[in-house]
Amino acid sequence: MKSLSQYINLYAECRRQLDLVPKPIAALRPKALDALRVFSEQTMRRAPYTEAAIDRLLEPDYGLNIQRMGFAVDLSATFRCEVPNISTLLGVTLNDTFRPTESLMRNIPEGLTVCSLTKAAAGMPSVVERYLNTLAADSTPQAALNTLLFQDGVFVYAAKGVSVERPVQLVNIFNAPVPLMAPRRLLVVAEQGASLRLLLCDHSQRNDIDYLSNEVIEVFVHRDASVEIYTIEENGASTRHITSFHCRQEEGARLTLNTNTLSTATSTATYTIDLAGTGADTRLGGMVIADAGQTVVQNVELTHSVPDCTSTQNFKFALSGKSKGAFGGKIVVKEGAVRTNAAQTNRNLIASDDARMTTAPQLEIYCDDVKCSHGATTGQLDPLALFYMRSRGIPEAEARLMLTQAFMADVVDSISYDLIRDRLRQLVERRLSGEKASCAACAAENTCHC
């Protein structure tokens, strides 16, 4: 991957500034650098729609905010969030710098930590050392690049048995006058029996400047703990987004991950999940709505390592214009992981002649006595349903919108947290009806306290 050498050189030049981070972070750099050097010599190894795309995404010469310049941005004036009736514990990451809100500091419950990763690395280094980069582990070029360059991030920690009612909402915002890459990092730990809800929102405030978010998320769900993560990506037309999501679940741990890509230029996500403790349960849902020249790639690599775990996946794409979608869904059932129950569906709707979808479901099963299913379909809106609706007077555009919404309904309906479910329904409707999905355009009644 040729694109990597410019970043290797950048690190060599700016090493002194980049390593001005607490030791648990700085200590990760040498290995990441070694890994990147190896990747930079390699050509594509895996599915072409992943790595070729990553190479292209990293190619432009983005700036990095190495000097930690503060961009003067009035967040309260530009970022307004409308999540009705949800009072969240809100933290904002501007480009790659975490800014907790006052209300977060005030309202944070006992047993929950939400703070910047550098602060956590300085204040509780042993905890951070124990987890940070142990899952991502420089396993891909994008993850290694993040580890080499990130200077801040967010740390979320729920102590043993702590159940946090209010969702923690982390908003990533791009706003910079020049093209910028943000290596974003999120570390989430739910200790034994803890439960936690996260709402992750991605926004860019400008459509005319190229931004690249190269994000690594690591999530540890300990025994009998529960983590629910909902993501909403509403980025601008020049924002590219790479997500490397890694999760490890211990015995009886539950993970719900529901991703919603509503607008972007290019968005590539890989969700790597290891069901490492018996009785663990994973529920993945994903919704992609893409049009114009947008590209959205979703890869799942889910591994059943031990007996008696369950996983479900439901990913849906609605593509129009000249958009491209790709889904790679790999389920690995390791030797000995008996009584595994894994189901995966990927359904895709192509609404135009020029939209393209690639789907590659894969099962690798090294064990008997398992239940695994997968199914992938790609098709168009039902012409009979469309005519039926039009014959009742519903205009074609509206009928298409209603049918597309109906197609997505089960992904949204599967969200157990009703307030987020209702909010998403609205967002989807607005997105499909062609309104610009942007944070600033959000007709806010409640202004978030930031």
Place this chain on the structure above:
Amino acid sequence: MKEALLKVENLRAGIDGKEILRGLNLTVHPGEVHAIMGPNGSGKSTFGGVLAGDPRFSVESGSATFHGTDLFGLSPEDRSHEGLFLSFQYPVEIPGVTMVNFMRAAVNAKRKYFGQEPMGAADFLKMMRQKRAIVELDNKLASRSVNEGFSGGEKKRNEIFQMAVLEPRLAILDETDSGLDIDALRIVAAGVNALKTNDNATIVITHYQRLLDYIKPDFVHILYKGQIVHSGGPELALELEEKGYDWIKQQHQS
């Protein structure tokens, strides 16, 4: 004599290049009930689909004038707004779209077409309740997806319910009797009769005479090989019931 509501002249239409309607003529006036009967494959359902604007069919030549408007110049949705309604032989299931949202979209689209504001929530629900009563449609179906999991009888009653809501000037009932037991048939027919006025008209497409015991036609037409080959009064339906379609086939074979 009132002005014709629908005037179809020399209509030729087909599907995938295969001609099905071969010069069909029909005139319907307000207040009339017409029955179109005929053996399988004669073009009955094609006729209903072509009038409603089913994109699978293409019109090759001929015209259809609907209260003075060129029907084929209108989109399916505008045909609906202008007062045409097709009760489908096979009502389409639409998973994920609830009946109530479906009907609200239909009602408000029509209001918008005529420059009216959308209907208020309370008025809408009240109207739904009244119209459901006409065909004894269960309230519970309102929150279900359109036709999904409906029984055969419920699907057909749902068609007449939609007709009651949209108040068409011309309703085309395509094999509304198929798949119905005698009780459901009575309810559906009673619904259609209740909606009948001197200003609207109905075309009943049916293979069997039994529906016509409940919906009394003023005119009966026999469609064969894409043309109306025989027209008469209600007695023609009884004659068909008795003699079958063979005599028609024989007459037009030579």
